[in-house]
Amino acid sequence: MVIDADELVHVLGLWGRPVTSVKRLAGGWNSTSWLVRGASGDRHTLHVAKLADSADGDAFRSGLRVAGAAAVRGFPSGAPVPTVDGRLTVDVPEGVLGLLRYVPGRSPSATSEADLRRVGSTLARAQLAVREAAECVSEQRRWPWAWADVCLREVPMAPGVRAAAARALDEARAVTARSSPRMGVVHGDPGLDAFRLCAGSVRDDGLIDWGAAMEAPLLYDLASFGVMARGTPRALLPCLEGYRLRAPEVGGELRHFDALVRLRWVCHVLYFASRLARGIVRGAASGAENEERLAEAYASLRGDGNGAPDVLSPGR
The missing domain is CATH 3.30.200.20 (Phosphorylase Kinase; domain 1)
Structure with missing residues (x-):
């Protein structure tokens, strides 16, 4: 209501x-x-x-x-x-x-490399601004995400979907434990419409809508952007370029990018399964869209979906 x-x-x-x-x-x-x-x-x-x-x-x-x-x-x-x-x-x-x-500015263009580099730079600035703000995040939303285990137990979904999501979640936890990547508070949902590009200085570019903020590997935000921008596969590279200018250490973490992409798809599974269970259709183009998005997330976890662009492929 x-x-x-x-x-x-x-x-x-x-x-x-x-x-x-x-x-x-x-x-x-x-x-x-x-x-x-x-x-x-x-x-x-x-x-x-x-x-x-x-x-x-x-x-x-x-x-x-x-x-x-x-x-x-x-x-x-x-x-x-x-x-x-x-x-x-x-x-x-x-x-x-x-x-x-209110944060003034405009949304970035998905086809402008200059805008997308600003997106990456803004994301790195945002993470730096909140990296030590873990106390602001509720206990369940700190890594390794107790909330996800609760959802996997309680949200109705097909057994195959549940198993695929659990495997990808375990994989991300294992990668993090093994490699000790940069950790901190992440935005959690950095789609293009969350960025506000300022007409003045790029130092005033902002990022809004923090309702999905969590503690996680910082690479998770870039993986999330890659998933959300999958319809424009060339969008990820300039975003990554802009990010690396402010956080060059990300280069050593990119070998784990695919595992974090799968972690993002886990969040899609939990999100759309929860919407179906709660009967939420807000934001969807049709009542069937929750089911379609859940099926897409499951396919991507199985390796049959669009996934996200490979940042380590030749030429990148």
């Missing part, structure tokens, strides 16, 4: 900020968002109100804490604005509501 505009304006009064208008924003697989316009004296203000499902409240609050930690380090993250009494979120009958700082 989505809160109506009048009720939203009423609840936003808990933040003590005058609201002149609210406008529903498009998209949103995990939440519903509104652009909130206000005024402070003769200055106009912009914020984003975000409503998450109650079942996702823990992850939502973790993400807000991480975004807040990034903002403290000067990184544009869509940080939370506390209520008058200091809360990051407010429980409403429709879910969990937060108010976020």
